[in-house]
Amino acid sequence: MTKTILIATAMAVSLVGATGVSAWAQDSREAEIIGLHQLCDKGDRRACVRFGMMIQQNKDHMREWHRTHPEWFWWER
Numbered sequence: 001m002t003k004t005i006l007i008a009t010a011m012a013v014s015l016v017g018a019t020g021v022s023a024w025a026q027d028s029r030e031a032e033i034i035g036l037h038q039l040c041d042k043g044d045r046r047a048c049v050r051f052g053m054m055i056q057q058n059k060d061h062m063r064e065w066h067r068t069h070p071e072w073f074w075w076e077r
């Protein structure tokens with residue numbers, strides 16, 4: 001009985017930990033994209049290319065980013 005409770009607790013903790021890490025990775029990725037977008041707006045061509053690459057590499061977040069950052073997708077208007 002105790003062993004089962006310990007296993008269930010360990011699984012719950014690992015699940016919460018994995019969710020927290022992925023949320024942090026999402027936030028850091030978005031922060032990097034925001035920085036690249038700002039540099040691109042200031043004329044940094046390398047930042048523009050990197051910005052486009054990161055948008056393409058993270059297609060699974062595009063719908064959310066379309067909603068929260070419509071200025072990133074000016075070419076689609």
